[in-house]
Amino acid sequence: MKLMVNGEAHEVAAITLAELLAALDYEGDWLATAVNSDLVHKANRAEFQLSDGDRIEILSPMQGG
């Protein structure tokens, strides 16, 4: 399946969002995820089914003004 993850194209075997995070070595309570511009709660990642062409954003705390 082809996905866009943080603006970069990826070809992955992951079916769910949680599997994608594990496959790409994303780990941590401080991460927030969105698929196609909508928040996917941490608790819902394991059951969230990805589709070909999905755009995934994986964000974490950063400096801000």
Place this chain on the structure above:
Amino acid sequence: MFDLLGTRLASRLLLGTAQYPSPAILADAVKASGTSVVTVSLRREMAGGKAGEKFWALISALGTKILPNTAGCHSVKEAVTTAKMAREVFGTSWIKLEVIGNHDTLQPDVFGLVEAARVLCEDGFAVLPYTTDDLVVAERLLGAGCKVLMPWCAPIGSALGPVNITALRAMRRHFPDVPLIVDAGLGRPSHAATVMELGFDAVLLNTAVAKAADPIGMARAFGKAVEAGREAFSSGMLEPRDVAVPSTPTIGRAVFS
């Protein structure tokens, strides 16, 4: 003490966490400023990256309240989704709402801002909107559910200070009971003191401290200026006069000729 959205804060200075020379200087500047609230953001994490973890550990250790922002968002959808992601990560419903309308001036898109504020307030957020000094926009933001307003006094990062004192004064007069925080454009401690003397409830700044030659010293200076300005406002300042008035008593002065 200062009551902001039901939270008692020791300081009326809110401080940004970006652009410091190092994490250690950021931490020391936050402590030197005496601030009770720091602003943070969310950005893309690298695969396998731990940048967010390190920054989050640093900020958590400071013990201040966290105010996440939606900096860089140019649409209502972007801002709303970023706010929801921030609520999950930072565990707070407070959000500094930015919907940027112009790349050069970083001027808020006030139409998008009002729309995003309404969506987020209905969703239970405590929205602190980065706005202009326009009174009509301010009314709309309050109508959308905002309990606090954060007008700029000059473009973000410009260090120009209050470029339209008349507008800020009008805003204070027009909304006597709404907490007003000057956000963006402050360059010097005297700028912060000036807006606090006008009766603004607090100031939010970042670049003026982070990009100073000595951010820790500047953080301390801003903390003092904010306190001084507030105390001056509370103490009733003398109105300017066009004529000289002697301060030393004229009665009883010696006559030598």
